[in-house]
Amino acid sequence: MNVRDSEIVAQLLTQQGYRPAPEISEANLIVLNTCAIRAKAEQKMFSFLGSLRTHKEKHPDVKICVLGCVAQQLGDTITKRMAHVDLVVGTQQLYQLPSLLEDPRNRVAVELLEDFAIPEIVSPETEPDHPSTQPPSASRFVTIMQGCNNFCAYCVVPYTRGREQSRAKEDIIDEIEQHVARGVKEITLLGQNVNSYGSTNPVTADGSPYSFAHLVRDVAKIPGLRRIRFTTSHPKDLSPELIQCFAELPTLCPHLHLPVQSGSNRILTLMNRRYRREAYLALVETLKIARPDIAITTDIIVGFPGETETDFADTMALLESARFHGSFSFKYSDRAGTSAQSMPDKVEETIKAERLRTFQHRQEKISLEHNQKYIDHIVEVMVESSRQDSLMGRTGTNHIVHIAPTDTQFSPGELVNLRITHAGPHALRGAVAPAHS
Numbered sequence: 243m244n245v246r247d248s249e250i251v252a253q254l255l256t257q258q259g260y261r262p263a264p265e266i267s268e269a270n271l272i273v274l275n276t277c278a279i280r281a282k283a284e285q286k287m288f289s290f291l292g293s294l295r296t297h298k299e300k301h302p303d304v305k306i307c308v309l310g311c312v313a314q315q316l317g318d319t320i321t322k323r324m325a326h327v328d329l330v331v332g333t334q335q336l337y338q339l340p341s342l343l344e345d346p347r348n349r350v351a352v353e354l355l356e357d358f359a360i361p362e363i364v365s366p367e368t369e370p371d372h373p374s375t376q377p378p379s380a381s382r383f384v385t386i387m388q389g390c391n392n393f394c395a396y397c398v399v400p401y402t403r404g405r406e407q408s409r410a411k412e413d414i415i416d417e418i419e420q421h422v423a424r425g426v427k428e429i430t431l432l433g434q435n436v437n438s439y440g441s442t443n444p445v446t447a448d449g450s451p452y453s454f455a456h457l458v459r460d461v462a463k464i465p466g467l468r469r470i471r472f473t474t475s476h477p478k479d480l481s482p483e484l485i486q487c488f489a490e491l492p493t494l495c496p497h498l499h500l501p502v503q504s505g506s507n508r509i510l511t512l513m514n515r516r517y518r519r520e521a522y523l524a525l526v527e528t529l530k531i532a533r534p535d536i537a538i539t540t541d542i543i544v545g546f547p548g549e550t551e552t553d554f555a556d557t558m559a560l561l562e563s564a565r566f567h568g569s570f571s572f573k574y575s576d577r578a579g580t581s582a583q584s585m586p587d588k589v590e591e592t593i594k595a596e597r598l599r600t601f602q603h604r605q606e607k608i609s610l611e612h613n614q615k616y617i618d619h620i621v622e623v624m625v626e627s628s629r630q631d632s633l634m635g636r637t638g639t640n641h642i643v644h645i646a647p648t649d650t651q652f653s654p655g656e657l658v659n660l661r662i663t664h665a666g667p668h669a670l671r672g673a674v675a676p677a678h679s
Protein backbone atom coordinates (compact mmCIF):
# COMPACT_ATOMS: atom_id res chain seq x y z
CA MET A 243 0.00 0.00 0.00
CA ASN A 244 2.87 2.37 0.81
CA VAL A 245 4.57 1.62 -2.50
CA ARG A 246 1.35 2.56 -4.30
CA ASP A 247 0.94 5.71 -2.18
CA SER A 248 4.49 6.72 -3.08
CA GLU A 249 3.67 6.24 -6.77
CA ILE A 250 0.60 8.47 -6.37
CA VAL A 251 2.71 11.17 -4.69
CA ALA A 252 5.23 10.94 -7.54
CA GLN A 253 2.39 11.32 -10.05
CA LEU A 254 0.89 14.31 -8.26
CA LEU A 255 4.24 16.07 -7.91
CA THR A 256 5.15 15.36 -11.54
CA GLN A 257 1.97 17.12 -12.59
CA GLN A 258 3.24 20.15 -10.68
CA GLY A 259 6.52 20.13 -12.60
CA TYR A 260 8.69 18.26 -10.07
CA ARG A 261 11.21 15.73 -11.36
CA PRO A 262 12.92 12.90 -9.46
CA ALA A 263 16.36 13.89 -8.15
CA PRO A 264 19.19 11.44 -8.84
CA GLU A 265 20.50 11.80 -5.26
CA ILE A 266 18.91 12.91 -2.03
CA SER A 267 21.65 15.56 -1.73
CA GLU A 268 20.41 17.15 -4.96
CA ALA A 269 16.72 17.21 -4.02
CA ASN A 270 14.93 20.40 -3.07
CA LEU A 271 11.99 18.40 -1.75
CA ILE A 272 12.46 15.25 0.35
CA VAL A 273 9.29 13.23 0.95
CA LEU A 274 9.43 10.42 3.48
CA ASN A 275 6.55 7.94 3.35
CA THR A 276 6.28 6.11 6.67
CA CYS A 277 4.96 2.83 8.06
CA ALA A 278 3.63 2.43 11.61
CA ILE A 279 2.95 -1.29 11.61
CA ARG A 280 5.92 -2.04 13.86
CA ALA A 281 7.82 0.03 16.39
CA LYS A 282 11.05 -0.51 14.47
CA ALA A 283 9.76 1.24 11.35
CA GLU A 284 8.82 4.28 13.46
CA GLN A 285 12.27 4.34 15.12
CA LYS A 286 13.90 4.16 11.68
CA MET A 287 11.88 7.18 10.57
CA PHE A 288 13.12 9.31 13.49
CA SER A 289 16.68 8.20 12.95
CA PHE A 290 16.48 9.04 9.22
CA LEU A 291 14.91 12.43 9.93
CA GLY A 292 17.67 13.10 12.48
CA SER A 293 20.27 12.39 9.80
CA LEU A 294 18.70 15.12 7.61
CA ARG A 295 19.12 17.85 10.25
CA THR A 296 22.60 18.93 9.15
CA HIS A 297 21.56 18.80 5.50
CA LYS A 298 18.69 21.17 6.23
CA GLU A 299 20.98 23.54 8.17
CA LYS A 300 23.27 23.76 5.16
CA HIS A 301 20.40 23.99 2.67
CA PRO A 302 17.52 25.79 4.38
CA ASP A 303 15.52 25.96 1.14
CA VAL A 304 15.18 22.18 1.00
CA LYS A 305 11.71 21.10 2.11
CA ILE A 306 11.29 17.96 4.20
CA CYS A 307 7.88 16.34 4.28
CA VAL A 308 6.66 13.28 6.22
CA LEU A 309 3.68 11.24 4.97
CA GLY A 310 1.97 8.00 5.82
CA CYS A 311 0.85 6.15 8.89
CA VAL A 312 3.42 7.53 11.37
CA ALA A 313 2.54 11.04 10.17
CA GLN A 314 -1.13 10.22 10.73
CA GLN A 315 -0.50 8.83 14.19
CA LEU A 316 2.00 11.32 15.58
CA GLY A 317 1.01 14.54 13.79
CA ASP A 318 2.66 17.57 15.40
CA THR A 319 4.79 15.36 17.69
CA ILE A 320 7.01 14.97 14.62
CA THR A 321 7.44 18.71 14.03
CA LYS A 322 7.97 19.26 17.77
CA ARG A 323 10.70 16.62 17.92
CA MET A 324 12.16 17.44 14.52
CA ALA A 325 11.86 21.20 13.99
CA HIS A 326 13.57 20.91 10.59
CA VAL A 327 10.58 18.99 9.20
CA ASP A 328 8.47 21.39 7.13
CA LEU A 329 5.29 19.43 6.60
CA VAL A 330 3.49 16.41 8.09
CA VAL A 331 0.69 14.95 5.95
CA GLY A 332 -1.79 12.26 7.06
CA THR A 333 -2.93 9.24 5.07
CA GLN A 334 -6.10 10.86 3.78
CA GLN A 335 -4.52 14.24 2.96
CA LEU A 336 -1.94 12.65 0.68
CA TYR A 337 -3.83 13.83 -2.39
CA GLN A 338 -3.57 17.46 -1.24
CA LEU A 339 0.22 17.34 -0.94
CA PRO A 340 0.95 19.67 -3.91
CA SER A 341 -1.37 22.41 -2.62
CA LEU A 342 -0.17 21.97 0.98
CA LEU A 343 3.40 22.50 -0.22
CA GLU A 344 2.48 25.84 -1.78
CA ASP A 345 1.90 27.59 1.55
CA PRO A 346 4.82 27.45 4.03
CA ARG A 347 2.40 28.16 6.89
CA ASN A 348 1.11 24.59 6.50
CA ARG A 349 2.95 22.41 9.00
CA VAL A 350 0.60 19.57 9.94
CA ALA A 351 -2.34 18.25 7.88
CA VAL A 352 -3.60 15.16 9.65
CA GLU A 353 -7.25 14.23 9.89
CA LEU A 354 -9.22 11.03 9.43
CA LEU A 355 -12.35 11.97 7.52
CA GLU A 356 -15.62 10.16 8.25
CA ASP A 357 -16.74 10.21 4.63
CA PHE A 358 -13.34 9.76 3.03
CA ALA A 359 -13.63 8.30 -0.44
CA ILE A 360 -10.49 7.41 -2.34
CA PRO A 361 -10.20 10.20 -4.90
CA GLU A 362 -10.06 9.34 -8.56
CA ILE A 363 -6.62 7.78 -8.77
CA VAL A 364 -4.37 9.76 -11.03
CA SER A 365 -4.75 8.41 -14.51
CA PRO A 366 -1.90 6.40 -15.98
CA GLU A 367 -1.63 9.05 -18.72
CA THR A 368 -0.18 11.42 -16.14
CA GLU A 369 2.37 9.05 -14.70
CA PRO A 370 5.80 10.52 -14.09
CA ASP A 371 8.55 10.29 -16.65
CA HIS A 372 10.85 7.83 -15.02
CA PRO A 373 14.55 8.49 -15.34
CA SER A 374 15.66 6.83 -18.58
CA THR A 375 17.49 4.08 -16.68
CA GLN A 376 14.15 2.72 -15.44
CA PRO A 377 12.01 1.00 -18.05
CA PRO A 378 8.24 1.33 -17.58
CA SER A 379 7.04 -1.40 -15.28
CA ALA A 380 5.04 -4.31 -16.67
CA SER A 381 3.50 -4.82 -13.27
CA ARG A 382 1.36 -2.32 -11.38
CA PHE A 383 -0.49 -1.98 -8.09
CA VAL A 384 -4.11 -0.85 -8.17
CA THR A 385 -5.77 0.24 -4.94
CA ILE A 386 -9.29 -1.17 -4.66
CA MET A 387 -10.03 -0.13 -1.09
CA GLN A 388 -8.57 1.72 1.88
CA GLY A 389 -8.89 1.38 5.61
CA CYS A 390 -10.00 -1.50 7.79
CA ASN A 391 -12.86 -2.33 10.18
CA ASN A 392 -11.32 -5.35 11.85
CA PHE A 393 -9.42 -3.89 14.81
CA CYS A 394 -7.02 -6.74 15.34
CA ALA A 395 -5.68 -6.15 18.83
CA TYR A 396 -2.10 -5.44 17.74
CA CYS A 397 -2.74 -3.31 14.66
CA VAL A 398 -2.70 0.45 14.11
CA VAL A 399 -4.15 0.38 10.60
CA PRO A 400 -7.80 1.14 11.55
CA TYR A 401 -6.49 4.19 13.45
CA THR A 402 -4.10 5.40 10.75
CA ARG A 403 -6.09 4.59 7.60
CA GLY A 404 -9.62 4.93 8.92
CA ARG A 405 -12.67 2.80 8.19
CA GLU A 406 -12.96 0.53 5.19
CA GLN A 407 -13.97 2.21 1.92
CA SER A 408 -14.14 0.38 -1.39
CA ARG A 409 -13.58 2.09 -4.73
CA ALA A 410 -16.23 1.97 -7.43
CA LYS A 411 -15.85 -1.14 -9.57
CA GLU A 412 -16.05 0.89 -12.82
CA ASP A 413 -13.13 3.12 -11.72
CA ILE A 414 -10.98 0.09 -10.94
CA ILE A 415 -11.71 -1.63 -14.26
CA ASP A 416 -11.13 1.62 -16.12
CA GLU A 417 -7.76 2.16 -14.41
CA ILE A 418 -6.62 -1.39 -15.18
CA GLU A 419 -7.71 -1.09 -18.83
CA GLN A 420 -5.61 2.08 -19.12
CA HIS A 421 -2.61 0.31 -17.62
CA VAL A 422 -3.01 -2.66 -19.97
CA ALA A 423 -3.31 -0.33 -22.97
CA ARG A 424 0.12 1.03 -21.96
CA GLY A 425 1.70 -2.42 -21.86
CA VAL A 426 1.15 -3.50 -18.26
CA LYS A 427 0.87 -7.29 -18.04
CA GLU A 428 0.39 -7.91 -14.33
CA ILE A 429 -1.90 -6.21 -11.83
CA THR A 430 -1.89 -6.55 -8.05
CA LEU A 431 -5.19 -5.53 -6.47
CA LEU A 432 -4.46 -3.81 -3.17
CA GLY A 433 -6.35 -3.30 0.05
CA GLN A 434 -5.93 -3.95 3.76
CA ASN A 435 -8.51 -6.72 3.45
CA VAL A 436 -9.47 -7.23 -0.19
CA ASN A 437 -11.80 -10.10 0.73
CA SER A 438 -14.34 -7.68 2.16
CA TYR A 439 -14.29 -5.47 -0.95
CA GLY A 440 -17.80 -4.17 -1.66
CA SER A 441 -19.23 -5.12 1.71
CA THR A 442 -19.23 -1.69 3.39
CA ASN A 443 -20.28 0.71 0.64
CA PRO A 444 -21.91 0.28 -2.79
CA VAL A 445 -19.36 -0.23 -5.55
CA THR A 446 -21.67 -0.51 -8.56
CA ALA A 447 -23.59 2.29 -10.26
CA ASP A 448 -26.97 0.67 -9.48
CA GLY A 449 -25.99 -0.44 -5.96
CA SER A 450 -26.30 -4.16 -6.76
CA PRO A 451 -24.25 -6.55 -4.61
CA TYR A 452 -20.75 -7.04 -5.94
CA SER A 453 -18.03 -8.95 -4.13
CA PHE A 454 -14.27 -9.29 -4.48
CA ALA A 455 -14.78 -12.57 -6.37
CA HIS A 456 -16.95 -10.66 -8.89
CA LEU A 457 -14.20 -8.08 -9.27
CA VAL A 458 -11.51 -10.71 -9.84
CA ARG A 459 -13.67 -12.37 -12.51
CA ASP A 460 -14.27 -9.03 -14.28
CA VAL A 461 -10.57 -8.10 -14.14
CA ALA A 462 -9.72 -11.52 -15.61
CA LYS A 463 -11.84 -10.64 -18.66
CA ILE A 464 -9.63 -7.67 -19.61
CA PRO A 465 -7.85 -8.67 -22.85
CA GLY A 466 -4.06 -8.50 -22.71
CA LEU A 467 -3.78 -8.84 -18.93
CA ARG A 468 -1.64 -11.90 -18.24
CA ARG A 469 -1.48 -12.07 -14.46
CA ILE A 470 -3.66 -11.02 -11.53
CA ARG A 471 -2.52 -10.96 -7.92
CA PHE A 472 -4.09 -9.50 -4.80
CA THR A 473 -3.12 -8.68 -1.26
CA THR A 474 -4.00 -8.80 1.62
CA SER A 475 -6.64 -11.35 2.62
CA HIS A 476 -8.23 -11.84 6.02
CA PRO A 477 -8.92 -15.58 6.50
CA LYS A 478 -12.36 -14.97 8.03
CA ASP A 479 -13.51 -13.28 4.79
CA LEU A 480 -12.00 -15.68 2.25
CA SER A 481 -15.13 -16.84 0.43
CA PRO A 482 -15.77 -20.14 -1.40
CA GLU A 483 -16.48 -18.01 -4.49
CA LEU A 484 -12.98 -16.54 -4.33
CA ILE A 485 -11.41 -19.96 -3.83
CA GLN A 486 -13.33 -21.09 -6.91
CA CYS A 487 -11.65 -18.27 -8.87
CA PHE A 488 -8.31 -19.99 -8.22
CA ALA A 489 -9.73 -23.16 -9.76
CA GLU A 490 -11.18 -21.48 -12.83
CA LEU A 491 -9.12 -18.42 -13.79
CA PRO A 492 -5.73 -19.20 -15.31
CA THR A 493 -4.69 -15.52 -15.11
CA LEU A 494 -5.17 -15.51 -11.33
CA CYS A 495 -1.70 -16.38 -10.07
CA PRO A 496 -1.39 -19.53 -7.92
CA HIS A 497 -0.17 -17.62 -4.89
CA LEU A 498 -2.10 -16.51 -1.83
CA HIS A 499 -0.76 -14.52 1.09
CA LEU A 500 -3.07 -15.51 3.94
CA PRO A 501 -1.89 -14.07 7.27
CA VAL A 502 -2.59 -16.45 10.17
CA GLN A 503 -0.56 -14.60 12.86
CA SER A 504 -0.72 -17.43 15.43
CA GLY A 505 -1.50 -21.14 15.60
CA SER A 506 -3.03 -20.91 19.08
CA ASN A 507 -6.81 -20.50 19.36
CA ARG A 508 -6.35 -18.73 22.68
CA ILE A 509 -3.99 -16.16 21.16
CA LEU A 510 -6.15 -15.78 18.03
CA THR A 511 -9.04 -14.83 20.33
CA LEU A 512 -6.87 -12.33 22.22
CA MET A 513 -5.77 -10.93 18.86
CA ASN A 514 -9.44 -10.51 17.83
CA ARG A 515 -8.80 -12.41 14.60
CA ARG A 516 -12.23 -14.11 14.62
CA TYR A 517 -11.22 -17.49 13.20
CA ARG A 518 -9.85 -20.66 14.73
CA ARG A 519 -6.79 -22.59 13.67
CA GLU A 520 -8.98 -25.47 12.47
CA ALA A 521 -10.92 -23.15 10.14
CA TYR A 522 -7.67 -21.68 8.83
CA LEU A 523 -6.20 -25.11 8.10
CA ALA A 524 -9.45 -26.13 6.38
CA LEU A 525 -9.09 -23.10 4.09
CA VAL A 526 -5.53 -24.14 3.24
CA GLU A 527 -6.73 -27.63 2.30
CA THR A 528 -9.60 -26.29 0.18
CA LEU A 529 -7.23 -23.96 -1.64
CA LYS A 530 -4.83 -26.80 -2.39
CA ILE A 531 -7.68 -28.85 -3.83
CA ALA A 532 -8.90 -25.90 -5.94
CA ARG A 533 -5.40 -25.13 -7.25
CA PRO A 534 -2.91 -27.92 -6.53
CA ASP A 535 0.10 -25.77 -7.54
CA ILE A 536 -0.83 -22.92 -5.19
CA ALA A 537 1.87 -21.44 -2.95
CA ILE A 538 0.52 -20.15 0.35
CA THR A 539 2.47 -17.63 2.40
CA THR A 540 1.62 -16.05 5.72
CA ASP A 541 2.42 -13.54 8.47
CA ILE A 542 3.31 -14.63 12.00
CA ILE A 543 3.61 -12.62 15.20
CA VAL A 544 5.55 -14.30 17.99
CA GLY A 545 5.44 -13.17 21.60
CA PHE A 546 1.95 -11.63 21.57
CA PRO A 547 1.01 -10.65 25.17
CA GLY A 548 0.22 -13.79 27.16
CA GLU A 549 1.74 -16.20 24.60
CA THR A 550 2.94 -19.27 26.52
CA GLU A 551 5.24 -22.06 25.39
CA THR A 552 2.12 -24.12 24.67
CA ASP A 553 0.68 -21.37 22.46
CA PHE A 554 3.96 -21.08 20.60
CA ALA A 555 4.05 -24.87 20.16
CA ASP A 556 0.61 -24.56 18.52
CA THR A 557 2.08 -22.05 16.06
CA MET A 558 4.92 -24.45 15.25
CA ALA A 559 2.42 -27.30 14.81
CA LEU A 560 0.33 -25.16 12.47
CA LEU A 561 3.46 -24.48 10.42
CA GLU A 562 3.97 -28.25 10.08
CA SER A 563 0.37 -28.73 8.92
CA ALA A 564 0.11 -25.76 6.56
CA ARG A 565 3.71 -26.03 5.29
CA PHE A 566 3.79 -22.44 4.08
CA HIS A 567 5.97 -21.67 1.09
CA GLY A 568 7.20 -18.63 2.97
CA SER A 569 6.29 -16.28 5.77
CA PHE A 570 6.93 -12.85 7.19
CA SER A 571 7.48 -13.35 10.90
CA PHE A 572 7.97 -10.69 13.53
CA LYS A 573 8.31 -10.19 17.25
CA TYR A 574 5.25 -8.51 18.73
CA SER A 575 5.80 -4.82 19.52
CA ASP A 576 3.41 -2.46 21.33
CA ARG A 577 1.68 0.06 19.08
CA ALA A 578 0.15 3.13 20.69
CA GLY A 579 -3.63 3.13 20.89
CA THR A 580 -4.16 -0.57 20.16
CA SER A 581 -5.92 -2.84 22.63
CA ALA A 582 -2.91 -5.16 22.89
CA GLN A 583 -0.81 -2.29 24.24
CA SER A 584 -2.64 -2.44 27.57
CA MET A 585 -2.77 -6.25 27.79
CA PRO A 586 -0.97 -7.92 30.70
CA ASP A 587 1.68 -10.66 30.54
CA LYS A 588 4.02 -9.08 28.02
CA VAL A 589 6.57 -11.61 26.78
CA GLU A 590 10.24 -10.91 27.48
CA GLU A 591 12.34 -9.74 24.53
CA THR A 592 14.78 -12.65 24.86
CA ILE A 593 11.94 -15.18 24.71
CA LYS A 594 10.41 -13.42 21.70
CA ALA A 595 13.79 -13.45 19.94
CA GLU A 596 14.25 -17.15 20.69
CA ARG A 597 10.77 -18.04 19.41
CA LEU A 598 11.32 -15.99 16.28
CA ARG A 599 14.61 -17.79 15.58
CA THR A 600 12.94 -21.18 16.10
CA PHE A 601 10.07 -20.31 13.77
CA GLN A 602 12.25 -18.80 11.05
CA HIS A 603 14.71 -21.68 11.16
CA ARG A 604 11.94 -24.22 10.59
CA GLN A 605 10.23 -22.09 7.95
CA GLU A 606 13.47 -21.75 6.03
CA LYS A 607 13.82 -25.54 5.88
CA ILE A 608 10.23 -25.98 4.72
CA SER A 609 10.66 -23.25 2.08
CA LEU A 610 13.78 -24.97 0.82
CA GLU A 611 11.98 -28.34 0.63
CA HIS A 612 9.19 -26.73 -1.41
CA ASN A 613 11.64 -24.96 -3.68
CA GLN A 614 13.72 -28.05 -4.35
CA LYS A 615 10.64 -29.67 -5.86
CA TYR A 616 10.87 -27.19 -8.75
CA ILE A 617 14.34 -28.43 -9.77
CA ASP A 618 14.30 -29.82 -13.34
CA HIS A 619 10.77 -28.55 -13.82
CA ILE A 620 9.79 -25.97 -16.41
CA VAL A 621 8.20 -22.88 -14.90
CA GLU A 622 6.77 -19.80 -16.54
CA VAL A 623 8.40 -16.60 -15.35
CA MET A 624 7.49 -12.99 -15.98
CA VAL A 625 10.68 -11.03 -16.57
CA GLU A 626 11.12 -8.17 -14.07
CA SER A 627 14.72 -7.14 -14.67
CA SER A 628 16.05 -7.57 -18.21
CA ARG A 629 19.55 -6.25 -17.49
CA GLN A 630 22.04 -8.93 -18.48
CA ASP A 631 23.91 -8.63 -15.16
CA SER A 632 20.74 -9.07 -13.09
CA LEU A 633 18.27 -10.99 -15.22
CA MET A 634 15.39 -12.07 -13.03
CA GLY A 635 11.72 -12.85 -13.12
CA ARG A 636 8.91 -14.13 -10.97
CA THR A 637 6.79 -17.26 -11.19
CA GLY A 638 3.02 -17.26 -10.79
CA THR A 639 3.68 -18.74 -7.35
CA ASN A 640 5.64 -15.54 -6.56
CA HIS A 641 9.05 -17.16 -6.48
CA ILE A 642 11.94 -15.00 -7.64
CA VAL A 643 13.98 -16.76 -10.31
CA HIS A 644 17.46 -15.58 -11.26
CA ILE A 645 17.98 -16.31 -14.93
CA ALA A 646 21.29 -17.77 -16.10
CA PRO A 647 23.15 -15.57 -18.63
CA THR A 648 21.79 -16.05 -22.12
CA ASP A 649 22.16 -14.45 -25.57
CA THR A 650 18.40 -13.98 -25.71
CA GLN A 651 17.22 -10.43 -25.08
CA PHE A 652 14.21 -10.08 -22.82
CA SER A 653 11.99 -7.18 -22.00
CA PRO A 654 10.14 -6.61 -18.72
CA GLY A 655 6.73 -8.26 -18.73
CA GLU A 656 7.78 -11.00 -21.16
CA LEU A 657 6.73 -14.51 -20.18
CA VAL A 658 9.58 -16.96 -20.45
CA ASN A 659 9.80 -20.70 -19.81
CA LEU A 660 12.72 -21.66 -17.60
CA ARG A 661 14.12 -24.96 -16.43
CA ILE A 662 14.92 -24.65 -12.73
CA THR A 663 18.50 -25.65 -11.97
CA HIS A 664 19.03 -24.54 -8.35
CA ALA A 665 16.81 -23.81 -5.37
CA GLY A 666 17.51 -21.86 -2.21
CA PRO A 667 15.03 -21.05 0.57
CA HIS A 668 14.31 -17.58 -0.83
CA ALA A 669 14.85 -17.83 -4.58
CA LEU A 670 15.34 -20.16 -7.54
CA ARG A 671 17.78 -20.16 -10.41
CA GLY A 672 16.86 -21.28 -13.93
CA ALA A 673 17.96 -21.36 -17.54
CA VAL A 674 15.93 -20.65 -20.65
CA ALA A 675 14.13 -23.84 -21.67
CA PRO A 676 13.90 -24.83 -25.35
CA ALA A 677 10.57 -23.91 -26.88
CA HIS A 678 9.50 -27.54 -27.34
CA SER A 679 9.98 -28.39 -23.63
Ligand code: SF4
Pocket residue numbers: 390391392393394397398399400434435476
Ligand atom coordinates in the same frame (compact mmCIF):
# COMPACT_ATOMS: atom_id res chain seq x y z
S1 SF4 B 1 -7.25 -7.00 9.18
FE1 SF4 B 1 -5.11 -6.41 8.82
S2 SF4 B 1 -5.17 -4.17 8.60
FE2 SF4 B 1 -7.09 -4.76 9.54
S3 SF4 B 1 -6.75 -4.55 11.76
FE3 SF4 B 1 -6.32 -6.70 11.22
S4 SF4 B 1 -4.11 -6.77 10.77
FE4 SF4 B 1 -4.73 -4.59 10.76
